[in-house]
Amino acid sequence: MYFYAARQPILDKDKNLFAYELLFRDGLDNVFPNIDGHEATTKLIAGSQFEFNLEDITGTKPAFINFTLETLQKGYASLLAPEQVVVEILETVQPGKRLLALVKELKDAGYTLALDDYIHNPVWRHFYPYIDIIKIDFQALSVEQISKILNDIKDFPAIKFLAEKVETHEQFEIAQQLGFTYFQGYFFSKPEVIQSKSLAPSEITLAELLYETSSAEINLRKITEVFERDVNLSYKLLRYTNSAAFKRRAEISTIKQALVVLGAEELKKFLSVLFTAQVSSNKPIELMSLSLTRARFAELLAQSHGQMKDTAMAFLAGMLSLIDAILDETMESALSKLPLSNEIKNALLNNEGVLAQYLALVKLYEQANWTDAATLIEQLKLDPKEVPDAYHDAVQWANLQLQAVSGVA
Incomplete structure (x- = not known):
């Protein structure tokens, strides 16, 4: 069985990772409304029990998982430990006595409960004592409507509000001012302020090394000389070769x-990871995680496609x-500061070439846009069964790299 699941980060006010929401479909050609919420949740829970570990996707963070009334009644949430999951009650579930009893039961068992795509209704007031998080769609409601909801629920200070579909920093700032605690959307992956930032000397050195290693035949002598001139860089190289991310095969005595x-x-890979880690040191760690996942996912797509001589590109x-x-x-x-090949620059600046197609597929997968992803997979003649495995491999690889980078960055 293949699992088509994407994860979307949920950050706190300081842009630290709080959790992931898992978005699941049964296949790239099987999207809503062909599969209902009950079936999606059932297969996701089954997969986490029998096919993969939830921690492989979410690391140490909890997973927001959608639940319908039927899946709640069947007790599927109890198959996951309370610290692993945030039980997200879908907006299609109608509030009533049956749901209230289930909510009380889950709360007593220690689960964190969230209301998804909240639509304001006085009857929900009976649920507020047991609800931990209320998710509000920032694209669907006006600031005035959102303010009214928050004001009406102010008597329940234990409830935290999560702004979803926050796509710009302006929206992020507005949500903060309104009193939101958590934020979901890709606002963190876009520039905050258009400004000019010069690269530090160590970053320039790394950029030069990236260029030196961009050709098929690398100049080992020249690269060795660069490392030998920089004790900090050499230390990081040795630390990396001894990390869990790379299986060391021999004792090391020289650079x-x-x-x-x-x-x-x-x-x-090491140089591109290290460069990105250094220049993003004051950025949310999830930005680095997303960069790593994209990098590995794009590389695996290129390997599967077989159209590129150097998949490291x-x-x-x-x-x-x-x-x-x-x-x-x-x-x-940003790219003007880096001595990159025209093929990479054309992909990133002009959306041209096969690299651009790989990146487009990566982004569609992140968004759980399975319909367009299926179309692009067909155009590229990729095996649709290999893509979800490549994504899961990329996520797990990125998690491992972050552990390694934390020791060398």
Whole structure:
């Protein structure tokens, strides 16, 4: 069985990761309304029990999972530990005595409860003592409507509000001012302020190394000399070769040996990961996580597609697809600082070439836009059964890299 699940981050006021919402479909050609909420939740719960570990997708963070009245009645939430899940009651569930009894039961068992796409109705007041989070669609309601909802529920201070579909920093700031605690949307992956940020000397060195490793035949002597001139960079290289992210095969006695053991492909990844980690050091960690996931996902797509000689180019394109947000400037300005190949620049700036198609598929998958994803997969002649596995592999790989980078960044 193949699971087509995307995860979307939920951040707090400081843009720290709070949780992920898991968005599930039964297949790229099987989208709502062909599969109802009951079936989607059932298969997601079954998958987490028998096919994959929930932690592989969400790490140590809880997963927001949608529940219908039927799945709540069948007790599916109890198959997951309270600390693993936020029980998200779908907006299609009508408030009533039956639902209220289920909510009380889950609350007593220690579960965190959320109302999804909240539509204001006085009858929900009976539920407020047991509800932890209320999700409000920032695209569906006006600021005035949202303010009224928050004011009407102010007598229940334990309830936290989550603004979903927050796509710009202006919306994020408005939501903060209104009193929201959590935020869902890709506002964090766009530039906050259009400005010019110069690269630090170490970042320039890394950019030069990225360029040196961009050719098929890398100059090992020249790259070794650069590492040997920078003790900080050498230390990070040695730490990385000894991390869980890379299975070390031999004892290391020289910088050149470390580079040889690492190999050209792993070296390219290491440099692009390290560069992105350094320039995004004051950014939300989820921005780095998303960059890593995109990079690995794009690389796996390129490997499956078989149309690129050097699939590390897809990795770098995926990694740099958020460089505008990392540097808080336009993509054009950000890329002008980097000596990149025209193929990568055309993909990121002009949406041209096969690299651009990989990145388009990556973004569609993030958004759980399965219909358009299926169309693009067919156009690329990719195996639709391999794509979800590639995404899950990319997520797990990104989690492992973040652990490694935290030791070397």
